[in-house]
Amino acid sequence: MPSYLPDTVVFQLYHDDGEAEFVDYMDANSLTFVALGDAERTALCGIDAAAQLHYEGAQRAVVSAAGIVSSIRRRRLRVPFGMSELSQLLRRAYNTEKGNRNNSLTGSTETALLAHAFLDAVWAEESFHCLSTTCRVGNILGSTGIGSTTGDLAVDKWRLDQDIMELRDELMIARTAYDYRPCIYESNRPISNIKEEEMKRINAIESNREKTRERQLSVFCERAKHEEEMAKELEQRGGATLDELERALEAKKRESGALQADRDNRIREYEHTVERIRTRKQDEESASERLRQAMQQLEQELSLRQSAIETREQQLEIFQLDGAREREAIMRERRSIEAA
Known part of the structure; x- marks a missing residue:
């Protein structure tokens, strides 16, 4: 507050x-x-x-x-x-x-x-x-x-x-x-105008503050100048100036950009290849599913035909048994007639 x-x-x-x-x-x-x-x-x-x-x-x-x-x-x-x-x-x-x-x-x-x-x-x-x-x-x-x-x-x-x-x-x-x-309270000398004395004190404080600010600014400027000189000296000792370092940095940036573009192209190609493989796999799976359904349908038809054949065979066996019984009855009837 x-x-x-x-x-x-x-x-x-x-x-x-x-x-x-x-x-x-x-x-x-x-x-x-x-x-x-x-x-x-x-x-x-x-x-x-x-x-x-x-x-x-x-x-x-x-x-x-x-x-x-x-x-x-x-x-x-x-x-x-x-x-x-x-x-x-x-x-x-x-x-x-x-x-x-x-x-x-x-x-x-x-x-x-x-x-x-x-x-x-x-x-x-x-x-x-x-x-x-x-x-x-x-x-x-x-x-x-x-x-x-x-x-x-x-x-x-x-x-x-x-x-x-x-x-x-x-x-x-x-x-x-x-x-x-x-400066004013308990002062040894008499003060006729307290407001004027206060303004003098305030002006002195502001002037001291301004001097301190200017001193700090000058120290900061000198420090910046010294750091700039040290940087130039280091450039001369190292054999590489700031412009050369900037050009090398720009070349590295361009090389990095080219590598990144190549990497992006490869990633896109890989993605297209994976997409084609995925599509082919889906087509093969759908064809296999259709063949499986056709085989199931053929198996159902085959089972139906086998059941019909078995039924016909049973009926034929019944007919054959009936024919044998009829022949036996006819033969017994003939023997009985001959005996009579």
């Missing part, structure tokens, strides 16, 4: 839609706000004017939320800075309003502050910011008169002390972490 923007202050609101909606959630219509570390940090000790505006907006949001939480001590919510948009947004963030049917469910307000501190020395500055913010907000909420004090005064009339305290914290961090020496 961007630094010094009011978006780094997170507000969480629970709007009451009826007792059935929050039957298991007794903290409905409460207010929760979280102030991140960068939201309380002074913007470059007042040097960056654009960032200072965002910082002041974030500070107003944090102070408004702190005043709202501190004023929720009675059965009636007393919102500070009643003409601000934030107050209009948070006017119904708490149950205890006149005529509210859920006032009997309202409990006492609980405030919790959570600070995330790191053990690593690299994040010591961020840990100091979190702890200092927790201490300052805790002192604000712990005081008994914060609700009545912030409810009637404008923000700009009492933010000066807090700005001075935050500037001192920022200077302490700068001295401890970066060995920073202020």
Whole structure:
């Protein structure tokens, strides 16, 4: 999330839609706000004017939320800075309003502050910011008169002390972490025009930055020139110049292209040959299948004819037996006649 923007202050609101909606959630219509570390940090000790505006907006949001939480001590919510948009947004963030049917469910307000501190020395500055913010907000909420004090005064009339305290914290961090020496604050000589002194400081920083950029550019150009000279020297030692290497590379590319084209032609020929073999195989398989079907048909006809022949032979045998029996009967009849 961007630094010094009011978006780094997170507000969480629970709007009451009826007792059935929050039957298991007794903290409905409460207010929760979280102030991140960068939201309380002074913007470059007042040097960056654009960032200072965002910082002041974030500070107003944090102070408004702190005043709202501190004023929720009675059965009636007393919102500070009643003409601000934030107050209009948070006017119904708490149950205890006149005529509210859920006032009997309202409990006492609980405030919790959570600070995330790191053990690593690299994040010591961020840990100091979190702890200092927790201490300052805790002192604000712990005081008994914060609700009545912030409810009637404008923000700009009492933010000066807090700005001075935050500037001192920022200077302490700068001295401890970066060995920073202020040019305006705690100066031995009197300064008549602070804005002019700030512009001088900003111009000096920008000029130093421009000199550093030009120095880096010159170093880069010298390094590129040195590398070019080294490349030419290596070409002379190796006996092959860059143009010769490029021509050899182009020849290799052409040779590789010709080989690739020959390989593609062979692949296409192989594919055509395989396709012809596959077609011939399919034709042979279809012809074999037709011959197999014709043989099966002939075998069926042969079996039918054999069965007909066997039937005729059986009938012939029956006829022959009948003829023999008839002859025997005739012979017996003749013998009987002759005997008579």
